Structure formats: structure tokens, C-alpha cells
Amino acid sequence: MCGICGCGERPLTAHTHDDHTPHDHHHDVEQPATVRRIKVEQDIFAKNNQYAQLNREYFRQNAIFALNFVSSPGSGKTSLLTSTITQLPADCAISVIEGDQQTTLDAEKIRATGVRALQINTGKGCHLDAHSIAHALQDQIPGPNSLVFIENVGNLVCPAAFDLGEAYKVVVLSVTEGEDKPLKYPDMFHAAELMILNKIDLLPYLDFDVEKCIDYARRINPRIKVLQLSVKTGQGMTEWLQWLTISQRLSSIA
Amino acid sequence: MHELSLCENILQMIEQQAKDQKFTRVLTVCLEIGQLSCVEPEAISFCFNEVMSGSVANQAELKIVMLAGLAWCPTCYHHFEILQRYDECPNCGRYDVQIVKGEHMRISELEVI
Numbered sequence: 001m002c003g004i005c006g007c008g009e010r011p012l013t014a015h016t017h018d019d020h021t022p023h024d025h026h027h028d029v030e031q032p033a034t035v036r037r038i039k040v041e042q043d044i045f046a047k048n049n050q051y052a053q054l055n056r057e058y059f060r061q062n063a064i065f066a067l068n069f070v071s072s073p074g075s076g077k078t079s080l081l082t083s084t085i086t087q088l089p090a091d092c093a094i095s096v097i098e099g100d101q102q103t104t105l106d107a108e109k110i111r112a113t114g115v116r117a118l119q120i121n122t123g124k125g126c127h128l129d130a131h132s133i134a135h136a137l138q139d140q141i142p143g144p145n146s147l148v149f150i151e152n153v154g155n156l157v158c159p160a161a162f163d164l165g166e167a168y169k170v171v172v173l174s175v176t177e178g179e180d181k182p183l184k185y186p187d188m189f190h191a192a193e194l195m196i197l198n199k200i201d202l203l204p205y206l207d208f209d210v211e212k213c214i215d216y217a218r219r220i221n222p223r224i225k226v227l228q229l230s231v232k233t234g235q236g237m238t239e240w241l242q243w244l245t246i247s248q249r250l251s252s253i254a
Numbered sequence: 255m256h257e258l259s260l261c262e263n264i265l266q267m268i269e270q271q272a273k274d275q276k277f278t279r280v281l282t283v284c285l286e287i288g289q290l291s292c293v294e295p296e297a298i299s300f301c302f303n304e305v306m307s308g309s310v311a312n313q314a315e316l317k318i319v320m321l322a323g324l325a326w327c328p329t330c331y332h333h334f335e336i337l338q339r340y341d342e343c344p345n346c347g348r349y350d351v352q353i354v355k356g357e358h359m360r361i362s363e364l365e366v367i
Contacts, residue, residue: 033279033367034367035281035365035366035367036275036277036365036366036367037363037364037365037366038271038275038277038363038364038365038366039362039363040267040271040360040361040362040363040364041360041361041362041363042267042360042361043358043359043360044260044263044264044267044285044293044359044360044361045263045358045359046267047263047266047267048263124258125259126256127256127259129259157256157292158256158292160292161256161291161292161293162256183340186338186339186340187292187339190339216340218349218350219340219342219349220339220340220349222349222350
């Protein structure tokens with residue numbers, strides 16, 4: 001259709017516009033495009049959540065209990081994992097997915113315990129996403145009735161938003177970080193099932209208020225469970241291993 | 255800075271829409287961001303132009319609508335606007351409130367040609 005006078009393209013007959021010049025068309029004028037509004041109404045996380053759902057279904061079908069460990073850098077996630085692996089029964093099948101921006105240092109530490117570990121380097125990325133976990137599962141193929149520990153990139157912000165298909169997020173907070181972290185980084189504590197207060201052997205040397213920290217965490221997430229432990233001294237490790245074993249059994253019933 | 259990867263997700267969704275709805279250029283992208291979503295609107299705006307550059311949404315305008323967070327208290331049944339996750343119920347002072355709105359972020363609408 002002619003954008004100026006609205007006539008149809010064919011049949012073309014000579015006609016005039018304001019300048020009264022008869023012509024059979026073409027105008028050297030760009031046809032104005034029609035602007036359309038398209039309702040999308042799609043969640044930005046929808047793609048990640050689809051992958052997460054596929055991972056979750058894979059875990060369910062193979063009776064795999066997957067945990068996503070999140071914390072700021074240096075809270076002791078890797079030490080907690082190596083210590084946990086060595087204290088679990090030898091017949092307990094475990095595989096570990098390590099997320100860091102760079103290096104394979106953490107995967108090497110895990111492999112030193114005799115357990116399979118896959119390192120994902122996120123490069124500039126600040127979190128693991130469900131798609132990267134789906135690929136890791138293809139490479140690693142954890143066996144049925146096993147445990148999968150995912151150690152996320154050390155970051156108390158971004159990993160909160162990305163469901164990986166895990167049974168639970170476990171947030172590790174070391175007492176050297178300050179008791180106000182749950183209020184400062186609420187999304188992470190809201191998303192977690194369990195908060196592990198690590199390095200409690202250092203409490204005598206710090207002003208960290210354990211009760212206040214737990215109170216803050218429960219303001220954000222009233223259902224959050226809390227364990228206090230020290231990977232270094234072994235204090236509280238028994239309760240952690242019990243939580244792990246019981247939660248794994250419960251997930252196999254659900 | 256997960257907003258960078260969220261912008262990449264937004265671009266993927268737009269490219270899918272361009273295939274389905276057959277358009278070649280995006281003029282405006284309208285986003286709704288919940289007050290309690292893990293998303294910082296300024297960081298989205300910061301990444302947006304860079305990620306869209308050279309794509310179907312090159313130089314598209316970004317319009318962000320912030321959606322207020324709404325919560326209700328299971329103790330006193332009070333509904334109220336919530337600004338942060340740690341806000342207590344203004345009626346009874348309890349913290350175990352449930353958030354009913356304002357946790358999501360979505361593309362609401364595109365203007366395309």
C-alpha cells in the first residue's frame with residue numbers, strides 16, 4: 001500500500017498527489033513501518049528454571065541428593081566438603097561440582113580425597129547456572145543413590161537467584177564475617193534451607209554474636225535451620241553429618 | 255553482577271520472539287522488576303545497551319517499571335507493602351511474613367517493527 005495516499009499497489013493507475021503530477025508510482029519515500037506492541041510476559045529466569053527443573057527431575061529419577069553450597073569467598077566451603085567426604089562411610093557414592101571464576105585448585109583438593117570432582121570455571125561469570133550444571137552432569141554422570149555436592153562461586157549475592165535443581169541451598173557463614181550478613185545479603189539467606197556457622201573455634205577471639213546472627217537469619221527466613229561447627233576442630237561435624245544423612249533419606253521418600 | 259547474564263537471557267528471549275512473531279527490529283523493551291527480586295535496575299540499565307548492541311534490539315529503549323513488594327502476615331492476616339525481606343509486620347511486629355508479590359522480573363512488552 002502506498003504510504004502517502006493509501007492506494008493499493010495494483011492495479012496502478014495514474015493519479016496525482018498535492019503537487020498535481022500524475023504518475024503510476026513509485027514514490028521515493030521510505031514506507032513508514034508499522035509499530036507493533038507484543039505482550040511477552042515472560043519471567044527472565046524462565047530459561048534457567050526450565051534447566052533447573054530438568055536437573056531436578058534427573059536427580060529424582062536417579063535418587064541423587066544434590067546440595068548447592070553458597071557463601072562468600074573464604075567461608076570454608078571446600079574444607080567443609082573435604083572433611084565431610086572423608087567422614088562419610090566409604091561406600092557412600094559422592095561426586096562434586098566445583099564452581100570458581102578461575103583455577104582448578106578446589107577440584108584438585110576434592111580429588112585428593114578420592115572423590116570425583118568436576119571444575120567449572122565461570123570466567124567473568126559470578127554464579128553457576130542450571131545450564132552449566134546440566135552439562136556437568138553429562139560429563140560426570142553421578143551414579144544412582146549418590147550425593148552430589150555443588151560448590152558455587154564464592155559470592156553472597158548472585159548465586160541466590162539461580163536455581164540449579166538442587167534439593168537445598170546450604171549457606172555457609174564463617175564467624176569472622178560478622179553477624180549482620182543475613183540482613184545485608186537477605187536473598188541468599190531467604191533461599192537457603194540450612195545455615196552453617198563455620199569456624200566457631202574462633203568465637204573466643206571475636207565479637208561475633210551467635211544469637212543475634214541466628215535471629216537476623218530467621219527474620220529473613222523463619223524456617224532456616226542452623227548448625228554451628230568448626231571444620232578445623234571437628235566440633236559440630238556429627239550433627240552436620242546426621243542432617244545430611246537424614247535429609248538424603250527423607251528426599252528419597254518424597 | 256548477574257545482571258549481565260540476565261541481559262543475555264533477555265536478548266535470547268527477544269531473539270526467540272523475533273523468530274516467532276516475525277519482526278526485525280525492537281524499539282522498546284519493557285521490563286517489570288519486583289522490588290524484592292534479586293535484580294538491581296541500575297545494573298540492568300548499565301549492561302543493557304552493551305548486550306543488545308548489534309542485535310535485533312540494537313539501540314532499543316529500555317523502560318523499567320518497578321513493582322512494589324506485597325506481603326501478608328499469617329499471624330494477624332494483615333496485608334502490607336514490604337520494602338525489604340527483613341521488614342516486620344507493621345500490625346503485629348512478627349517477622350515470619352509471606353511475600354506474595356514483588357519477587358519476579360519479567361519482560362512485559364516489546365515495541366517492534
